[in-house]
Amino acid sequence: MALKTKIYAICLLLLTLAVLVLVLLRIDAAPRTDDAYVYADTISVVPEVSGRIIELPVKDNQLVKRGELLYRIDPRSFQNILDASQARLITLNEQIKLSERSVSAQQYNAEAVAAQIASARSQYQQAQETYNRKLALSEKNYVSKEELDLARTFRNTAEANYNSAKLQARQASAAVSGVDALVAQRNEVQAQISEAKLNLEYSEVRAPFDGRITSLKTSAGQYASPSQSVMTLIDTRQWYVIANFRETDLQGVTEGTTATVFIMADTNKSFSGTVDSVSYGVAPGDSASVGGLQFVEKTINWVHVSQRFPVKIKMSGYDRRLFRIGASAVVTLHRGNKYERE
Template sequence: MTESPQKKPTAKWPALVFVGLALAMGSYVAWRLDSAPRTDDAYAQADVIDVVPDVSGRIVEMLVRDNQRVAKGDVLFRIDPRPFQDELSRARASLVALDKQIELTSRSVKAQQYGADSAHAAVGRAQAAAAQATERLRRTAPLLDPGYVSAEDVDRARTTQRAAEADLVSARLQAQQAAVAVSGVDALVAQRDVISAEIALAQLRLDMTTVRAPFNGRVVSLKTTVGQFASPMKPLFTLIDTGQWYVVANFRETELQDIRVGALATVYLMGDTSKRFNGTVDSIGYGVLPGDGGLVLEGLPRVQRTINWVRVAQRFPVKIRIDDADPELFRVGASAVATLRRLPSGDVPRNGSGK
C-alpha cells in the first residue's frame, strides 16, 4: 500500500511577518516625519564681527591668541598711543594759551570800557558847560542896550557859548569813538569751544588705541601680532559672539506650512551626538537663490535646459535659537541635526508671533 507524500510546511509566514513589520515601521517613520520634522541639513551659527581698529597705527601689544575665549571689556590689543597723546597735548596747550589771551583781552576790554565811560562823562560836563554858556549869553545880551554891559562883554559871552557848543560836539564824537573801540571776547570764547571739541576728539582717538571686546566671545582667524600696522580698512581677526548660539536647519518647502516661529526644537551636533540641546524657532527664511534657473539676466529670466523630470523641493533655512548651548561644543559651521515639533494652526507661539 503506497503512502501519499506529506506536504512540506509552508515558508510564507516569516515573509508575511517581515512585510508587516516593514509596513508598520514605515508608517511609524512617516508619522514621525509628519509630526516632528527632522533634518540633518543643519549647521551651528553665531553672530560674528570683524575686529578692526578705529584709528591707524602700529600694534604695540597683542593680548589675545587665536581661538582664545575673551570676556566683555577685555583688552584685545593696543595701538601705539604716542601720536595721539601728542595731539591731545597740543590741543590742551592751545586751550591754555587761548585762556591766557582771553584773560588779557578781558583786561583790555575793561580798560576800553573805562575810557568809554570817561568819554561819556565828558559829554555830560560839556553839555553842562554849553548850557551855562547859553544861559549867560541869554542874560547878558538884553543888558547891552541899557548900557549895563559893554559890547565886549556880550561878544565874550557869545564866544564862550560857541566854544562850549564846540566842546560838546567834540565830547560826543570822542564818546562815540570810545564806544566803538570797546571790543569783546565773544570771538575768542567761540574759538575756545572749537579747541574744547578738538580736545574731546583727541581724547577719544587716544582711547581708541586700546581695543576691547564688545561682548563675550572667541577670537578666530588671528594672523597678525605686534609690529603690524593696523588701519580701519583691514580686519585683524574675527570675534564670535558666544553669548547666543543658533542652528540653521534647511527644511523642504513642503514642510514649512506647519512650522511656526516659537515652535520647540531639539538639536544635537555631530561632534557629540550624545548631548541634546533645546531650542526655539527664531525665524523662517523667505528667500533663497535658486540653483536651477529663474535668475534674471539683462531683463530676461534664465531657465536652464534639463531632462530631469523629478521635481526636487526647495529647502529654506529655519533659524533655531538654542537655549542651553555648550560653548565648548558649539562651533560656527558645525554639522547639526534638528527636530521640530510642529505647532497646530491655532496654537500661539511662545513669543506671541504667528507669522
Template structure:
C-alpha cells in the same frame, strides 16, 4: 496547509510593513528631521578705530576672552602728542581772549565816556561854527580883528576833531567786541579737537565687546594696524545656534518657538534642546533663476522630478557645551511640530 501558512506570513509581513510605513510618515509629519545642518554663532571682525603699531597683544588664537578684556594696544604716543597740542592751542586762545577782553573793556569804558561827551562836543562844534560865521563878515567891516577870526576857526576845527575822535572810539570798541567773538568761536573748535584727541587716545586700547572666543588671529606685536582693517574675528559664545535646512514642504508646520532637538556629529551621544528662533524668507536659487530687479530666467527644459527647495531654519540652543560647539560643525536637527 503550508500554502496557507505562507499566505498568512506574507499578510503579516505586509501589515507590518504598512504599519512601519505609517509610523515613518507620521514621524516625518510631526517631527521633521534633517542632517543638512551646521552650528552657527554671531561673529564680528575686530578692527582698530585708529592707525598705529601694535605694542601689546595679551591674547592668542582660539583663546576664550571676557567682556572688557584687553585684546591689543596701539602705540598711544602720537595721540598723546595730538592731545597735548590741542590743549596748548586752547590754553593760548584762552589767554588771547582774556587780553582782548581787557582791551575791549577799556575801549568800552572810553567809548561810554566819549558817548556822554558827544552831545556837548556836538553843541560846541555848532557854536564854534556859528561864531566863525558871525565874525568873518565883521572882519571886512573892521569890527573884528584877524586874530579873533583865527581863534574862531581854530575853535571850530578843535570841536569837530574832538567829536570825530569820540565817534572813532565808539567804532573801535564795537570792532573789539567782534574780535572777541571770533576768538570764542575758535575756542569752541579747539575744545572739539581736544574731545576728538581724547577719543582717539581711548581707541588705542581695543577691548572685547562681549564674552567670546578669538579666531583667525594672524598678527603679532610690531604689526602696523590700519583703521577699519580687521585684525581677527571674535565669536560670540553667549548664544549658539544651529542652522538647519528643511524642505519647503515641511515649513508649513514650523513656527517661531517650535521645540527642537539637536545632535552634533562630533558627539552623537549628547542631545541638546532648543527652539526655532526664525525661519528664512529668501535664498538664492541654484536653478538659474534671477531675483531682485531682473526678470526670472526660466529654463527651457522641464524636470519631471522636481526636488523641493530647502530653506534655513535658525534654532537657538538652550544648553550649549562650549567644548563641543564650533562654528560650522555638522549637526542633526529634529523638530516637534505637533504635540
C-alpha cells in the same frame, strides 16, 4: 503548510505596512535634515584710529572676556595733541579773562563815551557853523583875519575831539569782538581736547562681549588703520544652528518650536533648541544670491524638488569643544511641541 505560509506572508506584509505608516507619521510629525550648520554672531574688530600696534596680548582661537584688552595702538601722538590742546586752552582762558576785564571797564564808561560823542559832535557842528559865518563875513571885510583864524582853530579842535570820541567807541566795540573771537577759539580747542581724549580711548581696543578670537591677521609692530580688520570676534554667549528644511516640512513650524540637534563631530551627544525664526526669502534658481537673499543649492537638478528654507534655531546649551561656526549638524523639529518664551 501552504496556508500557514500565506498567513505568515500576509502578517509580515501588514506589519511592514504598519511600520512604514508609523515611520511616515513620525517623519511628518518630526521633520529631520542633515543640511545644517552651526552659526554665531561675529564682529570684525577694526580700529577707530590709525597707528602702530604696540601690544597684542591675545592669540588666534583664544577665548576672551568682555573688557579684556585685544590690542593697543601707540597712544603717544594722541597724548601729544591732548597736552598741546590743554596748554592752548589755559592760554586762551587767561587771554579771555584779560580781555573781559578791559571790556568791562570800557562798558562801564560806555555811557560817558556816548555823552562825549554827543557833546563833541555838537561842539564841532557849532564851531563849523561859526567858521562858515565868519568866512562869509570876512569876504566883505566885516571880520578880521585874526578872528577868522581863531574860528578855524576852534573848528579844527572840535573836529579832532569828535574824531577822538568816535575812536574810543570803536575801540570798545573792537574789544568786545576780540573777546568773541577768543571764545570761538576756546570752543575749537575744547573740541580738539574731546577728540584727543576719544582717540586715546580708541587706542585701546577691548572685547565688547565674551567671545572667541578667530582670523587674527596681524602681530605687534604692524600698522593698523580703520579700513583694515585686525581680527574677528565670535559671540560665544549664544549659539545658533541654521537648518535648511524643505518647504513641505515647514507646516506648523513657528517661533518656539522645539528642536533636537546633533553635531557631526560627536553624534552621541544631543542638544536642545527652539526655533528662533524661519526665513521668508531665498534666491530662486541655481544662480548666486540676488538682492541679498540667501541661496540654498538644490541637491537634485533633474527633477523638480521642494525649495528649502533656512530655519534659525536658538540653542539652549552648547559644548565648547563641538560648537564651531560652520560645523555640520543634524536637526529634528518637533512640531506640536512649543516652548513658550516669557
